[in-house]
Amino acid sequence: MVISVMERRSEIGLRRALGATRGQIRVQFLGEAALLGVLGGVVGVAVGMASALPPQ
Numbered sequence: 001m002v003i004s005v006m007e008r009r010s011e012i013g014l015r016r017a018l019g020a021t022r023g024q025i026r027v028q029f030l031g032e033a034a035l036l037g038v039l040g041g042v043v044g045v046a047v048g049m050a051s052a053l054p055p056q
Helices: 002-007 009-017 022-052
Strands: none
Touching: 002 009, 002 022, 009 022
8 A cells, every 4th residue: 555655756746736625535545445455355266267177
């Protein structure tokens, strides 16, 4: 998460210049992290199930 923020400093600065609050930026980063975590979990479960099923 910290690396993500460090890499996107210019985007954060632009959003702040356009009027975004710290809370809005925080919600964006937490939302992105949660979404990536959920999607990664779903893909991992799908790949695990596909590899565990016997071939037909």
